Amino acid sequence: MRAVLLTGLLALSLVACGQKVPPAPTPEQALLLTPADARLASLYETSCKACHATPDTGAPLVHDRAAWDLRWKQGEAVLLDHTIQGFKAMPASGQCAACTPSDFQGLIRFMAGREDPA
Numbered sequence: 001m002r003a004v005l006l007t008g009l010l011a012l013s014l015v016a017c018g019q020k021v022p023p024a025p026t027p028e029q030a031l032l033l034t035p036a037d038a039r040l041a042s043l044y045e046t047s048c049k050a051c052h053a054t055p056d057t058g059a060p061l062v063h064d065r066a067a068w069d070l071r072w073k074q075g076e077a078v079l080l081d082h083t084i085q086g087f088k089a090m091p092a093s094g095q096c097a098a099c100t101p102s103d104f105q106g107l108i109r110f111m112a113g114r115e116d117p118a
């Protein structure tokens, strides 16, 4: 009986660990993050990064899951729309004239910490 209980508890804690939100990057780590894809990396360096890798700009920090999770819940279509149209202090197209909608989608996934489709 005790063994069953312990096994159950272990399984529960493993599940809880799997869902744990990873910690936000430090400002130094945030500056080093870049998309794996070369095209996205160059677009990111010349646009989104200026705000999204700098704390205090009001922009959700790259890979900061706590900052992104609520926004992510709106759905990718809304996030894409907010990126193209602009949203509060976020400028339309994120100051990236060369970005296509699919680039924006890749950049949003990268910044929100969802580049690996789970």
Ligand code: HEC
Residues within 6 Å of the ligand: 047, 048, 049, 050, 051, 052, 057, 058, 059, 060, 071, 074, 078, 079, 080, 082, 083, 087, 088, 089, 090, 091, 093, 094, 095, 096, 099, 104, 107, 108
């Ligand atoms: C000039 C600064 C700036 C740049 C450049 C910028 N952003 Fe933002 N972004 C912001 C700010 C500030 C917010 C937070 C707006 C708010 O919720 O008040 C934001 C929020 C967002 C959001 C969340 C919108 C929502 O619905 O919650 C997305 C998605 C986003 N940015 C994508 C991008 C992408 C992609 C790029 C590059 C192509 C980019 N941003 C470039 C400042 C910037």
